[in-house]
Amino acid sequence: xxxxxxxxxxxxxxxxxxxxxxxxxxxxxxxxxxxxxxxxxxxxxxxxxxxxxxxxxxxxxxxxxxxxxxxxxxxxxxxxxxxxxxxxxxxxxxxxxxxxxxxxxxxxxxxxxxxxxxxxxxxxxxxxxxxxxxxxxxxxxxxxxxxxxxxxxxxxxxxxxxxxxxxxxxxxxxxxxxxxxxxxxxxxxxxxxxxxxxxxxxxxxxxxxxxxxxxxxxxxxxxxxxxxxxxxxxxxxxxxxxxxxxxxxxxxxxxxxxxxxxxxxxxxxxxxxxxxxxxxxxxxxxxxxxxxxxxxxxxxxxxxxxxxxxxxxxxxxxxxxxxxxxxxx
Amino acid sequence: xxxxxxxxxxxxxxxxxxxxxxxxxxxxxxxxxxxxxxxxxxxxxxxxxxxxxxxxxxxxxxxxxxxxxxxxxxxxxxxxxxxxxxxxxxxxxxxxxxxxxxxxxxxxxxxxxxxxxxxxxxxxxxxxxxxxxxxxxxxxxxxxxxxxxxxxxxxxxxxxxxxxxxxxxxxxxxxxxxxxxxxxxxxxxxxxxxxxxxxxxxxxxxxxxxxxxxxxxxxxxxxxxxxxxxxxxxxxxxxxxxx
Numbered sequence: 169x170x171x172x173x174x175x176x177x178x179x180x181x182x183x184x185x186x187x188x189x190x191x192x193x194x195x196x197x198x199x200x201x202x203x204x205x206x207x208x209x210x211x212x213x214x215x216x217x218x219x220x221x222x223x224x225x226x227x228x229x230x231x232x233x234x235x236x237x238x239x240x241x242x243x244x245x246x247x248x249x250x251x252x253x254x255x256x257x258x259x260x261x262x263x264x265x266x267x268x269x270x271x272x273x274x275x276x277x278x279x280x281x282x283x284x285x286x287x288x289x290x291x292x293x294x295x296x297x298x299x300x301x302x303x304x305x306x307x308x309x310x311x312x313x314x315x316x317x318x319x320x321x322x323x324x325x326x327x328x329x330x331x332x333x334x335x336x337x338x339x340x341x342x343x344x345x346x347x348x349x350x351x352x353x354x355x356x357x358x359x360x361x362x363x364x365x366x367x368x369x370x371x372x373x374x375x376x377x378x379x380x381x382x383x384x385x386x387x388x389x390x391x392x393x394x395x396x397x398x399x400x401x402x403x404x405x406x407x408x409x410x411x412x413x414x415x416x417x418x419x420x421x422x423x424x425x426x427x428x429x430x431x432x433x434x435x436x437x438x439x440x441x442x443x444x445x446x447x448x449x450x451x452x453x454x455x456x457x458x459x460x461x462x463x464x465x466x467x468x469x470x471x472x473x474x475x476x477x478x479x480x481x482x483x484x485x486x487x488x489x490x491x492x493x494x495x496x497x
Numbered sequence: 498x499x500x501x502x503x504x505x506x507x508x509x510x511x512x513x514x515x516x517x518x519x520x521x522x523x524x525x526x527x528x529x530x531x532x533x534x535x536x537x538x539x540x541x542x543x544x545x546x547x548x549x550x551x552x553x554x555x556x557x558x559x560x561x562x563x564x565x566x567x568x569x570x571x572x573x574x575x576x577x578x579x580x581x582x583x584x585x586x587x588x589x590x591x592x593x594x595x596x597x598x599x600x601x602x603x604x605x606x607x608x609x610x611x612x613x614x615x616x617x618x619x620x621x622x623x624x625x626x627x628x629x630x631x632x633x634x635x636x637x638x639x640x641x642x643x644x645x646x647x648x649x650x651x652x653x654x655x656x657x658x659x660x661x662x663x664x665x666x667x668x669x670x671x672x673x674x675x676x677x678x679x680x681x682x683x684x685x686x687x688x689x690x691x692x693x694x695x696x697x698x699x700x701x702x703x704x705x706x707x708x709x710x711x712x713x714x715x716x717x718x719x720x721x722x723x724x725x726x727x728x729x730x731x732x733x734x735x736x737x738x739x740x
Binding site for chain 2: 179234237238239240241257259260262263265266267269272274291292
């Protein structure tokens with residue numbers, strides 16, 4: 169559904185010294201630098217898949233999304249979305265695509281959302297029956313039935329984002345780009361939007377690209393991720409592979425029963441299971457190889473005065489950061 | 498119409514402009530009988546045409562044109578580019594100014610009054626031609642205003658050239674014959690402000706000139722592809738804005 173081959177994008181950006189002197193100087197002689205926003209990026213997204221696009225600020229995620237939605241042209245390379253070149257701004261493609269940008273509104277600020285939806289119904293030529301059905305489904309799933317007749321500017325940030333999602337998905341797009349859809353939202357709203365996106369993906373099976381700085385979004389929604397650093401793809405694979413490849417170990421947290429053990433005895437035994445990362449106030453943390461987790465747990469339960477025990481996977485955010493920083497130093 | 502006070506205020510503001518336009522010519526005609534070859538009552542028909550064109554521009558295009566360079570500067574054009582309709586059509590007509598439409602009704606009333614009080618009776622087709630050419634003038638006004646805004650794609654500056662247009666556009670408020678030499682050539686060709694209302698007025702207030710009519714139509718026909726070409730080049734240069 170989405171195919172990207174060797175896409176590169178360069179921007180010519182002017183730079184100037186700070187202050188009045190710099191401003192006057194730049195009036196006569198302006199200096200430019202070439203910023204390589206994307207460097208030969210390759211990726212593909214299948215029908216019904218949500219691809220997580222991760223990277224720090226300026227990594228090129230939004231630039232890639234803008235290129236794929238036909239907003240800006242690539243400097244080189246090619247892309248096909250539903251078999252169509254996105255820069256052709258073909259109406260057939262645009263009518264099957266949606267772009268949601270967490271930081272930019274598309275619904276009319278001064279109007280109630282329903283007025284914007286009516287305009288979108290005309291733009292996308294949505295039959296009345298489908299329009300009514302979609303409004304009901306989306307408003308119900310997102311829990312904004314009562315907010316649709318209120319001026320958008322009077323809504324809370326979370327409600328506004330939900331209304332934005334409704335506006336973008338009214339026409340049942342086959343390709344959806346979500347650029348930081350949960351930015352600035354509280355935890356409840358983030359969770360509601362994630363639930364909704366999963367339900368929507370299940371129902372309509374669009375190809376989705378999701379960019380987000382919230383690892384919870386990525387973990388809950390994406391099976392496959394692409395990690396970008398300074399315009400290049402540094403990882404393209406499944407989320408589970410990230411863990412097995414970059415976190416070959418897990419942490420076993422053991423809570424010990426009070427007063428039934430000695431520090432030395434427990435430490436000596438724990439060292440046989442793996443590496444002790446901390447041992448404070450009766451809580452022992454042992455790092456063990458993923459393959460040894462079951463065996464180590466069993467040994468711990470048999471040989472230590474265990475009150476309770478849990479297994480902790482490495483934080484995905486830390487792992488992604490590790491990949492993003494790898495080779496940078 | 499979402500903001501009621503603003504709605505009424507804008508109507509009053511535009512009426513104020515209409516009043517000043519008439520007052521300006523009334524003062525001039527206190528000192529002369531003819532201006533640019535036109536008598537006082539002919540000038541009234543010209544001003545009425547000018548106000549009518551202004552109200553059309555204000556109702557249909559003005560708000561949209563005002564926002565356009567800001568959209569480009571801030572990257573808000575992004576969403577319009579993803580919709581399956583002509584982006585130019587969408588951004589040009591997205592916002593219809595209801596308060597200016599009230600002014601359009603008033604300007605139309607003034608227009609009818611001016612024609613009805615003209616001492617030389619006009620035929621229905623003369624009035625129709627004048628009216629249609631005023632609409633053509635409003636489209637030309639929009640085209641050239643947008644052409645002045647398009648440099649924002651390269652400069653990034655949301656105003657600049659647009660402000661220059663607002664200064665130059667005042668030349669449409671005067672009869673074309675007051676301009677001489679290269680200024681006249683400029684205002685009838687490259688920056689055709691004089692052909693927006695003044696030329697159409699000449700067609701009905703003076704002997705009908707096929708040459709003048711062709712001049713108006715030719716400039717309109719040439720302007721349109723130029724406008725589309727600059728727009729398409731601008732879009733290629735569009736770099737959006739950081740989000």
